[in-house]
Amino acid sequence: MPPTPPAAGPPVPPQPAGPGSPPPDPNRPGGLKRTTPPSTVTRVRVAAVVAAAIAAGLVIWLVTKGGGGGSHAKSPAQVRAIPVAATIPQLRALAATKAHPIYWAGPKSRYTYELTQTGDGKVYVRYLPAGVRVGVNVPNYVTVATYPATNGFATVIQASHLPGEYVRRLRGGGLAVASPRLPKSVYLSFPRAQYLVEVYDPVPDQARALVLSGQVRPIR
Numbered sequence: 001m002p003p004t005p006p007a008a009g010p011p012v013p014p015q016p017a018g019p020g021s022p023p024p025d026p027n028r029p030g031g032l033k034r035t036t037p038p039s040t041v042t043r044v045r046v047a048a049v050v051a052a053a054i055a056a057g058l059v060i061w062l063v064t065k066g067g068g069g070g071s072h073a074k075s076p077a078q079v080r081a082i083p084v085a086a087t088i089p090q091l092r093a094l095a096a097t098k099a100h101p102i103y104w105a106g107p108k109s110r111y112t113y114e115l116t117q118t119g120d121g122k123v124y125v126r127y128l129p130a131g132v133r134v135g136v137n138v139p140n141y142v143t144v145a146t147y148p149a150t151n152g153f154a155t156v157i158q159a160s161h162l163p164g165e166y167v168r169r170l171r172g173g174g175l176a177v178a179s180p181r182l183p184k185s186v187y188l189s190f191p192r193a194q195y196l197v198e199v200y201d202p203v204p205d206q207a208r209a210l211v212l213s214g215q216v217r218p219i220r
Contacts, residue, residue, distance in 0.1 A: 083126070083135045086115035091125065091219050098123075100195045101218035102146050105210060121148040125219075144216060145198040152189035152196035159187065166208060176211050186211045 086094075088107060094115070095102040104113075104125045114126040114134050126143040128134065149155065159177040160167045166178040174190035183204035188197045188211065199216050201207040210216060 081116050081118045083114050083116040083124075085134050086113045086125075088113070091115065094123075095219040100146075100148065100193065103197045103199075103216055104144050104219050105142060105199070106215045106217065122146070139200075140202050142202075142210070143198075143200045145200070147196045147198070148194065149189070149196040150194055152193050153191055155196060156187055156189045168208075168212065170211075176208075178205075178208050188216075 091102070091104065091113060094117075102123050102125075105127065108127055110130050112128040112130075112132070112134065114124075114128050116124040116126070122145060124143055124145045126141050128136070128141055132141070153175070156175045156177050159165060159179070160175055162179070164180050166180075168176045170176055170188060170190070172190055174188055174193075176186050176188040178186045184200055184202060184207060186199045186207040188199070189195065197216070199207045199211055201210060
């Protein structure tokens with residue numbers, strides 16, 4: 001499920017820590033590390049933490065907008081979220097007004113940058129290929145979501161302790177975590193950061209490759 005915003009459209013959040021295998025060592029070289037696959041109990045715990053960590057973030061957005069079926073009540077923040085096409089200067093201007101960085105995957109020619117902001121401060125940047133209309137109700141496109149979160153880094157650290165997680169140390173002391181249960185999303189944050197970032201790619205495991213490429217960075 002991608003990060004596309006509420007009320008018009010996903011990323012999905014991190015997960016809980018649980019007892020069991022020792023946490024992976026993010027300082028070991030060689031890219032993302034995988035440990036023993038998580039048990040069913042761990043997966044249930046992870047799902048609960050992921051939902052709480054982002055509090056109606058991308059996953060919820062995908063479910064309510066991306067074809068989950070049925071009717072879902074929308075929060076006021078979701079109802080107010082209206083996607084718009086944005087230029088790079090407009091994205092930079094928005095980022096300059098925020099107390100914390102807003103992330104994207106860098107410029108991409110022949111793509112529309114769909115920008116969605118929710119009333120509670122979540123910001124989604126979705127990459128739409130030529131010919132795809134803004135607000136399209138399908139989770140088929142790369143999305144980078146920035147969520148306000150005073151405990152964003154702690155959430156990522158918790159997730160990194162789960163058996164089976166993919167963990168990568170980032171420049172600046174940050175951590176990126178991906179779960180086998182949610183192969184389309186990666187979550188990252190940094191020490192003392194007041195935010196959590198979700199990177200979504202509709203192709204499983206490609207979000208990790210995108211993060212490792214260094215393209216996911218603050219808009220400047």
